[in-house]
Amino acid sequence: MSGEPGRVRRAVRAFVTDDNLDLYLLVVAGFVFTVLGITGLVGLEKLASAVLALLAILAISQIKSRKLTQQITRTRTGAVALRAEFPADLIDRRARAYDILLVGLTMTRTVQGMRTDLPAILKTGGRVRVLVLDPGDESLMVVADRHRPHSQGVEHLRTRIRATLDDLTALRERHGGRLEIRVLSSIPSAGFNCLDAHGPNGVVCVQHYEFHPEGEAAPIMVFSKNDAPWYQRFGDEAERLWESGADWPSSAVAERSSVSPSNG
Known part of the structure; x- marks a missing residue:
């Protein structure tokens, strides 16, 4: 009781x-x-x-x-879904973004897909930064080619990267604006699409670089401001990669391209 x-x-x-x-x-x-x-x-x-x-x-x-x-x-933490494909609205969000940071191995598909969007972004004062592998680094090209799922040779990889760099350089010369290009001397652990990452509605899309994937490298993760702390963490990693890159074209490349065959 x-x-x-x-x-x-x-x-x-x-x-x-x-x-x-x-x-x-x-x-x-x-x-x-x-x-x-x-x-x-x-x-x-x-x-x-x-x-x-x-x-x-x-x-x-x-x-x-x-x-x-x-x-x-x-x-919430750790609640981001792991995807096998890029989100369906990524291309549209990229076209509407004002501040873009792209990090990847070649970025060929991405840059070709943005040919019509980039001039409009640059015209309105937007900033676009693109970071790819350095095609002039021979040992890097060899390692990167081995990492790809279906190797087509070092020269094919180098050609793809140079095509991306040439397209971006031509766009910058034609339209001006804040288009920055850099090359990387190491292979990043992932590819990044950082769209307005410092704004309230920013997006950080991360693609893990899987070793010899059968299809699209995965997982692919999409982070927003609510996905703390990973949104900031992956965004910071992309910025660190950018800071470690070298401007393109480098002074050596620019000097070689300015020398004509008759003067060589």
Whole structure:
């Protein structure tokens, strides 16, 4: 018998501190006023006031529920889906972005797909940065070619990268604007599409460079601001890769291209 008061106190404490207490009270109050209205013990004016009060309590409960949902969304970690393909809206988001950082091995498909979008982005003052492997680094080309799923030779890889660099250089000469090109002397662990990463609606798309994949290298992950801490972490990695790159064309390349065969 001595434990009975303790159990009662614990039950009362649990009821009072329950997150759903407001809903319990709302159900009880609704039931009581329904009975009073049916029996005619309460007038219509008082019943209407009671209904408004119950609706106010219900609205407060909904607000609390939404705040809890938003808090869970803001604090979630590790909930990003692993994809086998790029998101369907990535091309459209890239075309609408104002600040773009692209990091990859060759970036041939991406740059060719952006030929019509890049001039518009540059014309409106947008910034585009592209980082690919250095085609002049022979040992890097050999290692990168071995990493690819279907090797077509070092020269084929070098040709693809140079085509990307030539396309970007021609676009910059034709349209001007903030188009920056760099080359990397090491193979990155992943490819990056960082779109307006410093803005509130930024996106960081990461493609893991799988060794000899049968199809598209995977997994592919898409992060938004809510995906802390990985959004910032992968965005920072892309920026570090960019900072480690060398401007293209380098002074040596520019000097070689300026020397004509007759002067050689």
